[in-house]
Each structure stands twice: as C-alpha cells, then as structure tokens.
Amino acid sequence: MSETMTNVLPDASKKEREAKRSPRAVRQFRKLAPTHVLLIFLALVTAFPFYSMVVIAFQPGQAIEMPGSLFPGSLSLDAFVDALASKDIPRWVLNSTVYSVVSTVFVLLFASMAGYAFAKKRFVGREVIFWVFIAMLMIPYHLTIIPQYILVGDMGGLDTMWGMLVPTIANAQAMFLMRQFIHAIPDEMLDAAKIDGAGEFRIYWSIILPQTKPIMATLTTFVFLWHWNDFLWPMVSQQSQENSVLTVGLNTLQEEQSPLATVMAAAVISFIPTFLVFVFLQRYFVRGVMMSGLK
Structure with a gap:
C-alpha cells in the first residue's frame, strides 16, 4: 500500500x-x-x-501561366539536361567556381595578415593607414569601376581570368572584421609563444589562424557569395563568352531568348554551390556572427 x-x-x-x-x-x-x-x-x-x-x-516546353504554372501536374528534368548539355553553362560554372574560390582564399589570407598587423603590431602610421582603409568603405564600388578598368587594361588583363581576379583579392571590410576579432585575442598567448622561440609566421599560423576560425567561416560565406553573385565587374572586364561567369552567362541566355525553363534550370544549378557552402559552414558562421558583434 x-x-x-x-x-x-x-x-x-x-x-x-x-x-x-x-x-x-x-x-x-x-x-x-x-x-x-x-x-x-x-x-x-x-x-x-x-x-x-x-x-x-521543371516545366520545359510549356506555356507559363500564373498562377496555374505554380502548381504543375507533371514535372520533367529535360531543362536541367539541356542546361548541363550546353557547352557554355558548364564552362560558366567552372569560371564562377574559380573566380569565387580563388578570390575567397586570397581575401582571407591578406585580410588575416593585415588584421593581425593592425591589431597586434606597433608601427609608425598604423592608425592613419587603418583609417584610410576604413575610409575606402565609404566610396561606392561603382565609382571605382572606371579607374579599375583602366588599370587592368594597362596591365593587359582585360578578358583574362587573372585580370578579373586581381582587383578582388583585397577587401577592406574583411580586413576590418579580422582586425576587430584578432584584437580580442589575449596578448599573453603571443608573448608566451615568443618566449618559446616562435617566429612571426609561426605565431600567425599556429595561434592567430586557429583562434579566428569563426570569423574566417563567416567571411568565407560572405566573400564566396559576393563573388559568386558578382555581375558588374565580370561583365565589364570580360568580353568573350569563354571567360564569362555564370551570372553574366545567364543574362546572355535571356538576351538570346533561350527557353525560360532552361534559364531557370541554370539559375537553380547556380544556387547549389552557395547553399552547400552555407550548410557546411553554418555552425561556424553563426558563432562568428555572435562573436564579431555583427547584427
């Protein structure tokens, strides 16, 4: 009981x-x-x-009528097959991948180095140079297109992949975020490494970079998306179809009056890499946003 x-x-x-x-x-x-x-x-x-x-x-060869087309009775993959079978679209996807990945790697490399220097090093003119970089953020990007085009043209970089890449490897905003994040790393860690005999590159590679994984993941997501979706500079700097990126190529398909389903299929294909980057870096991305103070 x-x-x-x-x-x-x-x-x-x-x-x-x-x-x-x-x-x-x-x-x-x-x-x-x-x-x-x-x-x-x-x-x-x-x-x-x-x-x-x-x-x-998923509705190739069918007339698009709203709102009926939003609830199709049958679906087909023919538009995706046509998009992937085209000789241009796979080439544009490859160009976009090279443009985005290479630019992202160099932006992260140079931004982390500059951020480390501005956050932890003492040198003459540090504050002046830093605020000059920050002032660059106030200049609209469209105002720099013409001088950028002239400089790249004088170097013989127009209609080349390296000419499209070089102006994108330095990013003042990425440098600023890296500097703010690295500034919070305790100086005692760096002093301990120096006592143990570590050089500057060893400190940067073994201490600074591992501590900046969250902000690196955040910048990787942002920078990759910026360059994957970039349209203005690739359109200005590239004249041939062979060197075009996907965003410019899709605009070309619209001008050529290609089937709407094929254009949309190519747009869906262009979305997949950005979605995968966000999925794989989501954990670090959220942590980086929280720790860097972005709202």
Whole structure:
C-alpha cells in the first residue's frame, strides 16, 4: 500500500504542476502568435521567387501561366539536361567556381595578415593607414569601376581570368572584421609563444589562424557569395563568352531568348554551390556572427 501511494503521489503532483503552468503557456503562446504568424508570412514571401524558379525549371516546353504554372501536374528534368548539355553553362560554372574560390582564399589570407598587423603590431602610421582603409568603405564600388578598368587594361588583363581576379583579392571590410576579432585575442598567448622561440609566421599560423576560425567561416560565406553573385565587374572586364561567369552567362541566355525553363534550370544549378557552402559552414558562421558583434 505504501509503495502504491509513493508511486501515485509524484504523478499527482506532476499533473498539478502542469495544470498550473498551462495557463502561463497559453498566455505566452497568445502573446507570441502574431509574431510567429508575421515571420511565417515573411518567410513564405521570401521563398516564393525561389519556389517559382524551381517549379518553372521543371516545366520545359510549356506555356507559363500564373498562377496555374505554380502548381504543375507533371514535372520533367529535360531543362536541367539541356542546361548541363550546353557547352557554355558548364564552362560558366567552372569560371564562377574559380573566380569565387580563388578570390575567397586570397581575401582571407591578406585580410588575416593585415588584421593581425593592425591589431597586434606597433608601427609608425598604423592608425592613419587603418583609417584610410576604413575610409575606402565609404566610396561606392561603382565609382571605382572606371579607374579599375583602366588599370587592368594597362596591365593587359582585360578578358583574362587573372585580370578579373586581381582587383578582388583585397577587401577592406574583411580586413576590418579580422582586425576587430584578432584584437580580442589575449596578448599573453603571443608573448608566451615568443618566449618559446616562435617566429612571426609561426605565431600567425599556429595561434592567430586557429583562434579566428569563426570569423574566417563567416567571411568565407560572405566573400564566396559576393563573388559568386558578382555581375558588374565580370561583365565589364570580360568580353568573350569563354571567360564569362555564370551570372553574366545567364543574362546572355535571356538576351538570346533561350527557353525560360532552361534559364531557370541554370539559375537553380547556380544556387547549389552557395547553399552547400552555407550548410557546411553554418555552425561556424553563426558563432562568428555572435562573436564579431555583427547584427
């Protein structure tokens, strides 16, 4: 009998606690419900263009009528087959990959080196040079296109891959974020490494870089997306179809009045690399945003 009462009493008390909490939970749900509804609505509005793009890509050879085309009765992969079978689109994807990956690697390398120097080194004119870099962020990018085009042209870099890459390997914003993050690394770690006989490059490679993984992942995501979606500079610097990137190539397909389903299929293919980069770096990306103070 005592064992039975012992088993029943905790269950009864548990039910009482749940009963007391339920009104509070209901009130909290009612309070947050409008916010949740608004967020769901905004998410649907944001995802609608992407959904339309994917749905249209699966309807090759069919007339597009709204809203009927948004709910197709049959789907086909023919547009994706045509996009991948084209001699231009795979080449554009390769050019975009090289442009984005190489630019990202060099931006991270130079930004981390410059950030380390501005955060932990003492040299004449450090603050002046740093604020000159920051002032570069105030200049609209479109104003630098013409002098950038002239300089690259004088070096013989127009309509070449290296001419498209060179102006993108230095990024003042990436340098600023790296400097702010490295500034928070304790100086005692660097002093201990120097006492142990570590040189400057060893300190940078073995101490600074491992500590900056979160911000490096954040910048990798941002910089890769910037260059993968870049349109203006690749369009200006490249004249031939062979050296075009995917964003410029898709615009060319529209001008050539290619089938809409094929254009949308190519756009879906262009989305896949950016999605994979975000998925693999999401954990570090969120941590980097939190630790670097980005809002």
